[in-house]
Amino acid sequence: MEINWITGTLPDQVHLSSKTAAEIGITPGTMKFQFGEWSREINVQICNDYSGDIIGLPVQWREQLTIPDELPYKLVNNGTTLKLGPVLALIVFSDLSEMKLSKMNKYREYFSDYFAVQGLTYLCAWNSIDIEKKRIQGYYYDPVESDSAKTWKLGTFPYPNSAYNRTAMPKTVFDDLVYAIGDRVFNSFSNGSFNKWSLWQRLASVTHLRSHLPATKCLTDIKIVDNMLEKYNTIYLKPVSGTLSKGIKKVEKSSSGYLVSSPAARKADRPAQNCFDTIYMVESWLPKLIKKEYIAQQAISVKRYQNRPLDFRVIMQKNEKGKWGCTCIFGKFGKAGNIVTNFSRAGFIRLGVDALRLAFNMSHQEAQSKAEDLEKIAYQICQIFDKYGNYGDLGIDLIIDQELNIWILEVNTQDTYHRFPLHINDQKLYLNIVTSPLRYAEYLAGFS
Structure with missing residues (x-):
């Protein structure tokens, strides 16, 4: 479906070819038009000058938001609403200033299946979501642009039909997005709503x-460490909200005392280790961990x-x-x-x-x-x-x-790592992984 901008008409008129109108069951008259979550009451007219899959939109709409006319779209009639789209958002940055060409290009492969999905898909940062105006500033992907430096184009877009979130956005922003578009934001994550301790409680x-969960306690004092070491001899202390193994400690009890190990640094040959004679000596560095919120977890052999x-x-x-x-x-x-x-x-x-x-x-x-x-x-x-x-x-x-x-x-x-296949030189598997979220987003949007 191509867009044609029409001038000299009322700002609520939308034109369709007789072919398109017949295919989706549209007759001339009034109904609702929706692009993402932006909507208007429209008057549909059949235009005999249109021969193919073309939709004519009032040129005045271009002043209100970005509707790229070089992209192919799908058109859906659900009886009361004419939906042009899909409009999908990938919320993958925290700050708009982070959205440099080199970083955005890391997501180009996510659009490898674009011509099956079609519509408008844009990258954005959570801090570019305007909850008052229900607008989002970001960059959309133009799959036919030959100049790689111009593949990403800046725009101000409506709230999407669905969104794929890979950030720890504030709960206020997350809640507003969900309130506006419904349960079509995945993954369901906002800052503070998910961590290792809540995961264990959820699954336990x-x-x-x-039976598949290691014994786990919230680290509050040395008694937790002492009691768990009595049962298991070896435990891990993990940051509640840590990622990439950062901050993990391994504590082992033996006849000679206690050994505390940290993951080996990138250039180090062995893990960093500290030996303590008594449990009370272990307690000396525990307040730092408790302040940062840690769990104590049974070590599995x-x-x-x-x-x-x-x-x-x-x-x-x-x-x-x-x-x-x-x-x-x-x-x-x-x-x-x-x-x-x-x-x-x-x-x-x-x-x-x-x-x-x-x-x-x-x-x-x-x-x-x-x-x-x-x-x-x-x-x-x-x-x-x-x-x-x-x-x-x-x-x-x-x-x-x-x-x-x-x-x-x-x-x-949050920010699920998708690049595993590239470490074994399997480009096909990588493309299958990174294109799946957009296919699911299209399903949520009601266009699949």
């Missing part, structure tokens, strides 16, 4: 998932390969029909001797089945069966998340212990 209430820690990232995404599916599973091998699986620090990535065969010496059939077990648990987690909001893109971290039991480590909802 589910009987069939409880994770399977290692060549002394490398291993966990699994299960990427779960909703498709163009709104159904959960496992896009892929990756095995993340950490640096040898390290306490975390941050593979960017001298680690490596393998596909899930390959990682299982490598680390556990499984046959292909055994590895495939265990990968299916990982996927089943991930799917159950997704079902729980659906009860708390709209999620469409989750990165679920699981580990397998020496006895092949599966444990839940973390569920990533």
Whole structure:
């Protein structure tokens, strides 16, 4: 569907070709027009001068917001409203000033399936959302622009039909967006609404998932550490809101005292370690962690390969029909001797089945069966998340212990890492992962 700007008419007139009107069941008369969440009462007229899929819009509308006329659109008639779109937002920055060409170009692959989705999709920052005017400043993607420096074009857009959020936006902004467009903002995340402790509480209430959760306590004093070490000998102290293994401490109890380890720095050979003779000496640095909000968690005897820690990232995404599916599973091998699986620090990535065969010496059939077990648990987690909001893109971290039991480590909802396939040179899989969110957004918008 192409846009033609019409002049010399009333600002409420919209023109359609007889072909288009017949295809979507439109007759001349008044109805509502919607572009994103911006709407107007219109008077539809059939224009015999239009021969193809063309919609004529009043030129006055261009003064109110950005409606790119070089993009192809879809037109939907739901009986009372004529919807032009879809209009989709990718909220991927916190500040408009961050939106430089080099950073925006990292999202170009997300538009690889654009001509199937069509419509207007724009990148924006949460601080460019004007909750008073219901406008968002950002950059839209022009797929036919030959000059790569001009692919992204600045504009002021209406609230979208649906939005994919990858930021920790303030709750006031998030709530206003949801109030305006309904439950069509995914992932359902706003600043302070989700962390490791609330995740554990959320999943621990589910009987069939409880056995897959390491024992976890909110870190409030040294008694928590002491009691958990009595039970498990080794625990992890993790920031409630931490990411990328930052701030994690491993505490081990032995006959000679207590050993506290931190993840190895990028250039360091081994984790940083401190030894304490008594639990009271451990207590000396605990207030800093308590102030930052930490959890204490049972350490699982994770399977290692060549002394490398291993966990699994299960990427779960909703498709163009709104159904959960496992896009892929990756095995993340950490640096040898390290306490975390941050593979960017001298680690490596393998596909899930390959990682299982490598680390556990499984046959292909055994590895495939265990990968299916990982996927089943991930799917159950997704079902729980659906009860708390709209999620469409989750990165679920699981580990397998020496006895092949599966444990839940973390569920990533914000800024889910999509680039795993690039570490194994699988461009096709990467494109499948990064285009899935737009297909789900199109479904939410009502245009799929």
